[in-house]
Structure formats: C-alpha cells, structure tokens
Amino acid sequence: MTVSQPSAVEIGLMAGRAGYVLRANDRGAFTVASPTLYPHMWSWDAGFVALGIATVSVPRALAELRTLLTGQWATGMIPHILFHQPSDYFPGPARWRIQVAAARPAGVPTSGICQPPIHVIALSRILHDARRRGGEDQRLAESFVVETFDAWLAWHSYLATARDPYSYGLVEIHHGWESGMDDSPRWDSPYANVHPGPDLPPFVRADLAHVSDPSQRPSDVEYARYLWLLEQKVRTRYDDAAYRATGDFVVGDVLVSALLAAASDLLADMGEELGIGGGAAGGVAQSRAIARRFRTGVLRSVDPTSGLARDLDLRTGRWLEVESAAGFAPLLCGGDDAVTRRQRDLLLGPRWCGNSRLRWPVVPSVSPASPAFRERTYWRGPQWPVLNWLMAWALNRSGEPEAANALRLAGLSQLVDCNFAEYYEPLTGEVLGSRDQSWTAAIALDFLAARRPAQRRPVRWLTSELPRITPAQRPSGTSTAHPARVAGHRPGHGPAAPPRGSDGTGSAADR
Numbered sequence: 001m002t003v004s005q006p007s008a009v010e011i012g013l014m015a016g017r018a019g020y021v022l023r024a025n026d027r028g029a030f031t032v033a034s035p036t037l038y039p040h041m042w043s044w045d046a047g048f049v050a051l052g053i054a055t056v057s058v059p060r061a062l063a064e065l066r067t068l069l070t071g072q073w074a075t076g077m078i079p080h081i082l083f084h085q086p087s088d089y090f091p092g093p094a095r096w097r098i099q100v101a102a103a104r105p106a107g108v109p110t111s112g113i114c115q116p117p118i119h120v121i122a123l124s125r126i127l128h129d130a131r132r133r134g135g136e137d138q139r140l141a142e143s144f145v146v147e148t149f150d151a152w153l154a155w156h157s158y159l160a161t162a163r164d165p166y167s168y169g170l171v172e173i174h175h176g177w178e179s180g181m182d183d184s185p186r187w188d189s190p191y192a193n194v195h196p197g198p199d200l201p202p203f204v205r206a207d208l209a210h211v212s213d214p215s216q217r218p219s220d221v222e223y224a225r226y227l228w229l230l231e232q233k234v235r236t237r238y239d240d241a242a243y244r245a246t247g248d249f250v251v252g253d254v255l256v257s258a259l260l261a262a263a264s265d266l267l268a269d270m271g272e273e274l275g276i277g278g279g280a281a282g283g284v285a286q287s288r289a290i291a292r293r294f295r296t297g298v299l300r301s302v303d304p305t306s307g308l309a310r311d312l313d314l315r316t317g318r319w320l321e322v323e324s325a326a327g328f329a330p331l332l333c334g335g336d337d338a339v340t341r342r343q344r345d346l347l348l349g350p351r352w353c354g355n356s357r358l359r360w361p362v363v364p365s366v367s368p369a370s371p372a373f374r375e376r377t378y379w380r381g382p383q384w385p386v387l388n389w390l391m392a393w394a395l396n397r398s399g400e401p402e403a404a405n406a407l408r409l410a411g412l413s414q415l416v417d418c419n420f421a422e423y424y425e426p427l428t429g430e431v432l433g434s435r436d437q438s439w440t441a442a443i444a445l446d447f448l449a450a451r452r453p454a455q456r457r458p459v460r461w462l463t464s465e466l467p468r469i470t471p472a473q474r475p476s477g478t479s480t481a482h483p484a485r486v487a488g489h490r491p492g493h494g495p496a497a498p499p500r501g502s503d504g505t506g507s508a509a510d511r
C-alpha cells in the first residue's frame with residue numbers, strides 16, 4: 001500500500017470528519033460509542049469522547065461527564081454501560097438484571113460492572129484547556145470540578161476499597177470486560193478456569209451482525225464465559241465481597257491500577273488548586289493515599305526480566321506474563337525513574353512501536369514479537385488509537401515530549417483515511433471492527449489540537465510535521481516510519497531531560 005504525506009486539505013478534512021462523527025453519534029446529553037455495534041454510552045469511551053469534544057465545546061464535554069455520573073451506583077461504582085435507549089445490543093438490561101442490586105442507580109438502566117477510571121484524567125485535561133481559554137469555559141469547567149469532586153472521589157474510593165480489600169495496591173476486576181481489553185491474552189489463563197454451567201441461560205449474539213468478519217471478534221466459547229461471569233455477578237446480587245467468595249474470575253489489573261493512581265493524583269491536584277477537599281481526612285489527602293498505594297502496587301508487579309508490569313491472578317496467586325500494552329502501566333503512573341526510562345525504551349524499541357513489521361509505528365495491543373499476537377483479532381494484536389493516546393499522554397507526563405509527539409503524528413497518519421475505526425490491523429493498516437467509533441474520532445481531534453508542553457497549536461501547522469512515507473521507504477507490506485525516525489529520536493536514546501518530579505509526573509502543562 002502506498003501512503004503519501006497528508007495534505008493540508010486532508011488534515012482539514014480529518015478535523016471536519018471527526019467532528020461530524022461525534023456530532024452524528026451525539027444523542028443529546030451523551031454520545032453512543034459507535035452508531036450500530038455499540039449504541040449506548042460506555043464508561044471509558046465517554047472519558048475519551050469528552051476530552052475530544054472539549055477541543056470543540058467545553059460545555060458539551062462537561063455534559064458528557066455529567067450524564068455518565070447519573071449512572072453512578074451508591075457504592076461509588078461507575079458502571080461500564082448506561083442504556084439510555086432500547087437497542088439490539090447484547091447483553092442488554094434484561095440480561096444484566098441490576099434490579100437485584102441494592103446499590104443500583106435510580107432512573108437509568110446500567111450494566112453491573114465497571115471499566116478503567118480514565119474520567120478524571122480527561123477532566124483534568126479539559127480543565128487545563130478551559131483555563132487556557134479563560135472566560136466562560138474556565139468558569140464552567142472549574143465549577144464542574146467543584147460540583148463533581150466528591151463523585152469522582154467516591155468512584156476512586158470504590159475501586160480502592162471494594163476492589164482492593166486487602167490493600168495489595170492492585171484493583172481487582174471480576175470480568176475481562178472491566179479491563180476494557182475484553183479478549184486480551186492477559187486473561188487467557190484466568191478464563192481457562194471459567195466453566196459455564198448447564199444453567200447458563202441461552203443467548204444469541206448481536207455483535208456479529210455488525211462486523212464483516214466474525215474472526216475479528218471474540219469467539220462463542222469466550223462469549224459463553226463472559227456471560228457466565230455476568231450470571232455469577234447477578235447471583236451474588238452485585239455484592240463484591242459475595243462475588244469474591246464464589247466467582248470464577250478475580251484478577252488484579254495493572255492498567256486499571258495505574259490509571260487509578262494517575263487519576264487520583266490529578267484529582268488531588270485539582271482539589272488543591274480549587275481549594276476543595278482540604279484537611280487531613282479530606283478528599284485531597286485520600287486521593288494522594290490512593291495514588292501512592294496503587295503506584296506502589298503497579299511497580300511491584302514489574303517483571304525484572306521483561307520490564308513489563310504483570311496482572312495478578314488472585315484465584316491462583318500467579319503473575320500473568322503476557323506481552324500486552326497493559327505492561328506499560330508504570331509509564332502511566334510513574335514513581336520510579338529507572339522503570340520509566342526502561343519502559344520508554346521498550347515502547348519505542350523493536351518489540352513494540354519500533355517493530356519493523358508494523359504499518360504504523362503506534363502501540364499494538366500485543367507485541368508482534370509475542371507468540372500470543374493475532375493481527376486481526378480484537379484485543380489480541382490490533383492497534384487501538386486510544387491506547388496510543390494513553391502512551392503519548394504518559395510519555396509527555398514523564399518528560400518525553402518528542403517521543404510523545406512522534407506517537408501523536410504517527411497516530412494521526414493512521415487515521416487520515418477518516419474511517420475512525422475501532423481498531424486497525426497493525427501489519428497492513430486495514431480498518432477493523434466498527435467504523436465511526438466515537439473515541440477514535442475524539443482522539444483524532446485531541447491529536448489535531450496538537451498538544452505539546454505548554455501549547456496547543458492550530459491544525460494548519462501540522463501538515464509539515466506529519467511523517468512522509470513513500471513507496472521507496474517502505475519494503476512491501478511493512479512500515480519504516482518508526483516514531484524515532486519521525487521525530488529524529490533514536491530508540492533507547494531519549495532526550496537528556498530526566499522525568500520530572502519524584503513520582504515521574506510532568507508539569508501541569510502536560511496533563
């Protein structure tokens with residue numbers, strides 16, 4: 001495939017088309033994750049969607065987060081799906097049966113499990129931008145943080161208590177869907193111990209009707225396990241302790257833990273800046289304590305040999321050693337400069353973004369060098385633009401703006417065809433899964449707004465920066481546009497500037 005440098009017109013079209021996709025997926029107070037495959041509001045999708053929309057409208061971005069909070073459970077849990085309207089999506093409210101749960105919210109049907117806590121990371125970014133703009137945007141964003149601070153704290157506290165009752169510093173997930181990486185090989189070993197019982201209610205999958213090739217989605221065997229865990233949650237009335245005592249799948253998730261640590265620090269920062277959540281027992285102190293515990297838990301999980309963080313199967317006590325992008329959890333939460341530097345080198349190196357087989361040098365969900373890698377199957381290898389956004393965000397925070405910018409530019413090049421696919425075949429660049437996926441369009445908008453430390457630049461400045469990829473540079477079917485080459489940065493030879501701050505966080509401008 002031949003790819004030439006996107007022109008200024010293409011860049012303009014990408015911004016317009018991304019905005020159009022989000023507008024078309026807008027249902028008033030919330031955005032569907034995609035038009036047909038996911039016709040509802042998903043929790044971590046909503047976080048990414050909000051930060052993308054904020055580049056166009058801060059009030060609409062805040063409305064997205066406000067709507068999400070209407071689904072919050074009395075426990076503090078933010079559920080992974082809010083079902084605002086009937087649809088053919090399966091499993092829908094009739095299967096989740098949350099009426100058995102005392103903590104369910106009033107008014108809106110939801111699922112009964114959660115997803116990664118990306119929301120406060122998005123909110124902090126929205127606040128930062130709104131302040132730069134000043135005026136009404138700033139006023140709205142600041143008062144939204146004041147209004148919702150306790151709700152976000154309750155969400156984080158839920159994860160830190162109900163989902164880490166023994167203070168391991170790893171958030172326990174009860175379903176692969178809670179990781180956001182549904183069928184990732186991270187979960188193959190724990191799922192091998194999930195045996196659907198004969199009383200699993202029959203089911204008909206709706207997802208396969210919306211994709212051209214079923215092999216891009218999880219298999220029926222996997223789906224039966226997903227639905228069996230759902231039954232176990234229903235049968236324990238969505239009580240976390242009761243599920244822990246009997247459920248088949250209980251795993252400490254490093255990516256969720258790292259996001260919780262990073263989000264908790266950002267919540268504490270916002271509390272301090274706005275003079276809320278003060279005092280020794282206040283929200284700021286609680287947030288800092290949560291951040292410390294989970295950062296420590298993530299760092300403890302790092303495999304000294306591979307340099308990647310590992311999930312922990314809490315049923316067997318075994319570390320799960322899989323080369324998935326979740327292994328970069330320490331890059332997201334910082335805390336150890338040597339680990340951060342090693343992870344940066346790994347990420348840019350030949351097992352990951354620098355792999356010569358990749359069509360675009362952006363992070364794949366599983367390393368192409370891993371035996372578990374499947375290039376067309378969902379979270380088993382394809383590239384997900386939201387993961388690339390997270391890696392770029394993490395690199396910025398750990399004092400690596402050039403490497404972050406390289407991922408951003410490569411990510412934009414991947415999206416220039418304006419399909420805004422759910423995921424991408426990493427070796428050919430083919431679009432896979434759903435088209436017009438909201439969070440992909442949102443990432444494009446955020447990348448186009450060209451965040452670099454302390455500045456966002458107009459879209460028109462971008463054209464000259466995009467990597468030039470010509471047939472001459474590309475051996476057939478492979479990419480040579482590594483982030484290092486794009487940004488003039490050699491893998492393993494990062495800029496001299498060390499990560500800022502003892503916990504590896506960057507300046508406020510990077511958030």
Ligand code: 2M8
Nearest residue numbers: 033038042044045080177180181182
């Ligand atoms: C996918 O997950 C849902 C179940 O939650 C599904 O396959 O039906 C995942 O990619 C998940 O991370 C994402 O939030 C969701 C909606 O985009 O789709």
